[in-house]
Amino acid sequence: MPDSLPKVGLHLLDPRLTGWGFPRWGSAAAAGLDLHACLDAPLLLEPQAPPALIPAGVSVRIGDPDWCGLVFARSGLGHREGLVLGNGTGVIDADYEGPLMISAWNRNPSGGRAAILIEPGERIAQLVFTRVLRPDFEIREGAAEPDGPPSGRGQGGFGSTGRR
Numbered sequence: 001m002p003d004s005l006p007k008v009g010l011h012l013l014d015p016r017l018t019g020w021g022f023p024r025w026g027s028a029a030a031a032g033l034d035l036h037a038c039l040d041a042p043l044l045l046e047p048q049a050p051p052a053l054i055p056a057g058v059s060v061r062i063g064d065p066d067w068c069g070l071v072f073a074r075s076g077l078g079h080r081e082g083l084v085l086g087n088g089t090g091v092i093d094a095d096y097e098g099p100l101m102i103s104a105w106n107r108n109p110s111g112g113r114a115a116i117l118i119e120p121g122e123r124i125a126q127l128v129f130t131r132v133l134r135p136d137f138e139i140r141e142g143a144a145e146p147d148g149p150p151s152g153r154g155q156g157g158f159g160s161t162g163r164r
Helices: 075-081
Strands: 009-012 033-036 043-045 052-061 067-073 083-085 090-092 099-106 116-118 123-131
Touching (some): 033 052, 043 052, 043 099, 052 123, 067 083, 075 083, 090 099
Antiparallel strands (some): 043 116, 052 099, 067 123, 083 099
């Protein structure tokens, strides 16, 4: 591995995780580290109910400010069952050391599909590590003016390029 990869401190806060096979990636080429629902009892997420905070049973210390962690719902659960993160994507800053919590939300319409049952130990989210870039900002006065020839973009506003 290149020296540029951070050494991430991984603290197991829930002893059941090792029995559930944590830590592991779903495959040799998987980008996301599977996160388990560290629940004491099954949790029923009703459609459109407020998101539930589910402990992942771990904390991480990335430490290197050039890196962060991103938490995503597992794609199969999101597509087939309607389970998404209540905040879209969780961001784990390099200096955050607290327990990871998964904000789980059932996006299905009320009165539509059934509630989602989350079992203790179920893999419900994934943690992806990625680099962080922080640009140097050049503060300018007045309306935005391009540094090169005008692109014509932005003149029609949000969504102005259409769907096709």
